Amino acid sequence: AQSVTQLDSQVPVFEEAPVELRCNYSSSVSVYLFWYVQYPNQGLQLLLKYLSGSTLVESINGFEAEFNKSQTSFHLRKPSVHISDTAEYFCAVSDLRGRGNQGGKLIFGQGTELSVKP
């Protein structure tokens, strides 16, 4: 069975500092990987995804994540965080064994609360 582990439940950082949110997964099949962000009292928004190709993927607001197949990891990084990055971040993997085009149920990690302090 697939599983996702987010290694830190809370990450406090100061504004303009770098941050890394760690995500490891286990799977016996190929996976697609995702990071979602959730602001208070809102739904989840897709931040970035790895489907194939370059193992380094980037978002429009400066986050990046690198797919490392040998370490089964997909850590999220940002070189300089802003107060507005304060949110909860979820890592997820896609089950590729779904029924044709109707598959793709996501397995989520427990989430990491990023708190950026001035």
Place this chain on the structure above:
Amino acid sequence: DGGITQSPKYLFRKEGQNVTLSCEQNLNHDAMYWYRQDPGQGLRLIYYSQIVNDFQKGDIAEGYSVSREKKESFPLTVTSAQKNPTAFYLCASNQGFYGYTFGSGTRLTVV
């Protein structure tokens, strides 16, 4: 713009009452999902449906029911059998393996 609409945003339930949360999508997605979110517990899957007129239980289906009579709609009923229904409920949909689109959530509170 295409998306998922959840309503209402806030809902209050009395003890012993059934309530229904609405989820509608205009993305033409086949699959739809309901998750429950509690502080510190991440997302827990309640029910999902990968095609009209078919749905499967997730990890915490007890006390909940769903229907999928139309592709666009996947309502969730929280029954009186659900003893601790206060939570944030999220609906999502997808097509293929490319990730979910989420609604903005419904916060249910027992009064």
